Amino acid sequence: MSIRESYNKVSLHPWADLSALGEDEETPIVTRGDGVYLYDDQGRKMIDGPAGMWCMQTGYGRQEIADAVSNQIMTLGFASAFNVVNEREVELARRIADKTPGDLNRVFFTTGGSTAVDSALRLCQLANNIKGLPNKKHILTRDKAYHGSTFLAASVTGKERDKTAMDVLKENVHFLSAPCFYTNGKGRTEQAFCDDLVSELERKILDVGPENIMCYIAEPVLGSGGVIVPPDGYNRRCWEVVKKHGIVYIADEVVTAFGRLGHWFASEAVFAVVPDIITFAKGVTSGYLPLGGYAVSDAFMAEISGDKSGGNCYSNGYTWSANPVSCAAAIASWDIIEQEGLLDHVRDVGPYFQAQLRILQDHPLVGVVRGIGLMAAVEMRVDNCATGDDLLAQDYALGEMVDNFCHDLGLLVRPLINVCIMSPPLIITREQIDDLVGALRQALDLTQAALRKAG
Known part of the structure; x- marks a missing residue:
């Protein structure tokens, strides 16, 4: 056959x-x-x-990555992040924290982009429960957004032309207009279109109530929605509105991080935005092995850790979280990006x-x-x-x-x-x-x- x-x-x-x-x-x-x-x-x-x-x-056929993976397999092929720490995990997390904007210094590793988004959203849910804000669970997202295939990530995905009967969470998820000038901006200048999008965001926040909104999640450039590059100033202005109302800003950089736009992360370097959380995956290992995760700000974690934790744990993780072999591939890819x-x-x-x-x-x-x-x-x-x-x-x-x-x-x-x-x-x-x-x-x-x- x-x-x-x-x-x-x-x-x-x-x-x-x-x-x-x-x-x-x-x-x-x-x-x-x-x-x-x-x-x-x-x-x-x-x-x-x-x-x-x-x-x-x-690119394909990188001997450096193959050697790093082979050596790591023979040294330590697996380590459960549930009960041990491995050196490759710590080295990669340190490198990522060094390149993320602001105080996004705490890194959580997952298996890919979908689980990174899912885990970040669950962290936000946990944070509001710890802070005594159980009703602050609404999520703002956008049409044509793609955030993944796990249940929560799929629920905040807005690829409206996909024909599917898959279930998603609809309660508490609000979709804003896609910042696509080609399809949505007819009859307006790009600046006027941007103004309207920002006004729509402001109205939606006031309509739902900022006290009820958990987070706003956005790709800096909408990837699988059709490489939609928002109008100039859009990302920055949306971030300013979201932060004015005390809402967590999640930048989904699963596509745009690790060099796709010429920077380790694009949020601040390209769009002048300092999110509370950045998700990543894909290019972190140059695609050689599955790995994803997010970086979260120290300020965010300070509100739910230590004496403020209420004794809670972050009960979320995966068998292959911080897998040493995947992390070794990511470090080798990182070295190539720097050296070349x-x-x-x-x-x-x-x-x-x-x-x-x-x-x-x-x-x-x-x-x-x-x-x-x-x-x-x-x-x-x-x-x-x-x-x-x-x-x-x-x-x-x-x-x-x-x-x-x-x-x-x-x-x-x-x-x-x-x-x-x-x-x-x-x-x-x-x-x-x-x-x-x-x-x-x-x-x-x-x-x-x-x-x-x-x-």
Whole structure:
């Protein structure tokens, strides 16, 4: 039985189309990776446009990370954070605390981004219970936000176009408008749009009551919602409003941290925001092993620890919290980023990446190109009168066509319905960026030709 046949028989993948379960003939089967490239089972060489899933910061085939992981496995392959401390955990936490803004000096490790968000939200719930504020449990989030797949993280996720019947927590979760000028800002200047968004936040806080709102959670740049870069000043102004009302600000930097925008963390360096909590994952290990977590401020913890704890414990954790092997991979990746100057490299090639992709805006199938640093989205559209489910089906088909042509042309993209997501490894060169953009343009041309042929 072939790999494809076995996959269709026994595997269930994330975001699987249940209507076609067991019938997938198109998802690439990859066999190896090298630098910014992946190779499929047909020997086809492809630029990894999404860097796995925003995470392969230092690229594939890093001997330094392999050696660090191997050495750690032979030295100490596992250590339960429930009852012991390991050296790699402490070293990585110290490094993270040194780079986070403000007084975010306390680090909790999880298994990935979803569990990082879930754990941060549970910490906020615990804090308000300890402080005698059991009703302060409402959460502010945004349409098009993505915060994870665990129950709490999925509940504050606002990807409104995903067709799913999965249950989520709806009570006490409030969604604000997505800061997407392309879809929501029509008829206004970007500044006026920003003003309206901030006013909406202020109204929602007053409507719910600041005494009832536990936290505001926001990605600095909305990643899986379509690489939505908010208007200038939006993040800072929202932070000012939230802090004015005494509400905890959680920055979800699962995507934007560890170099994606050219900084260890983007909140303060790029957006002038000092959150109370920052969640992270993905690029912390360059995708080589699962790891996530959050950093929380000393001020936050001072209100619920020591004599103020009421004797409570933080009863939240995972078997692989602070796993020494994952932490060793993260430290090795960190060393590569520093030694090869990858943060400076991203700040150097990021503007070129954005400029080259924006040339695609002259294509008839491209509605808008947006992005920042080494994360970008090309949103596509077909001009006709389709609406509702017909439009959604059309957009899915459009994204699938472009994705398939890209694969044939040596480019792996991440199609989110009608949006092509690109967030290549931080090591990508200008020449490789040219190859990426060239392949995407050719895929768009082939898609347009196919659509015309089909009428």
